[in-house]
Amino acid sequence: MWNDDNNGSWNGMHDGxxxxxxxxxxxxxxxLVIGLLVWIIAMLRESKRESLTVTPTSPTPPSPSPAxxxxxxxxxxxxxxxxxxxxxxxxLRHARLDRR
Numbered sequence: 001m002w003n004d005d006n007n008g009s010w011n012g013m014h015d016g017x018x019x020x021x022x023x024x025x026x027x028x029x030x031x032l033v034i035g036l037l038v039w040i041i042a043m044l045r046e047s048k049r050e051s052l053t054v055t056p057t058s059p060t061p062p063s064p065s066p067a068x069x070x071x072x073x074x075x076x077x078x079x080x081x082x083x084x085x086x087x088x089x090x091x092l093r094h095a096r097l098d099r100r
Contacts, residue, residue, distance in 0.1 A: 067092055 064072070068089065075085040 065092070065096075 071080070071085060071088050071092075074080050075082070080088070
């Protein structure tokens with residue numbers, strides 16, 4: 001291994017300096033692979049957690065239509081009584097069902 005022509009170095013590698021560089025490259029490569037594996041595992045766990053979240057089974061109630069809001073304001077101001085309000089809301093509800 002020792003060669004007199006290279007003044008005591010290992011085949012011209014300056015006392016193993018190239019081996020140190022290769023060791024650093026291998027260390028950085030290993031750390032990169034480990035980091036990538038940790039990131040993949042974290043993403044898989046997150047996607048699994050999101051898929052396990054419970055979604056509501058009942059639909060949210062529809063927002064009131066402008067006609068419903070108008071009737072509610074008239075009832076609140078006392079322009080129509082409770083019976084009239086109920087009757088008109090029922091008429092609106094049936095009209096919506098007929099449109100479907």
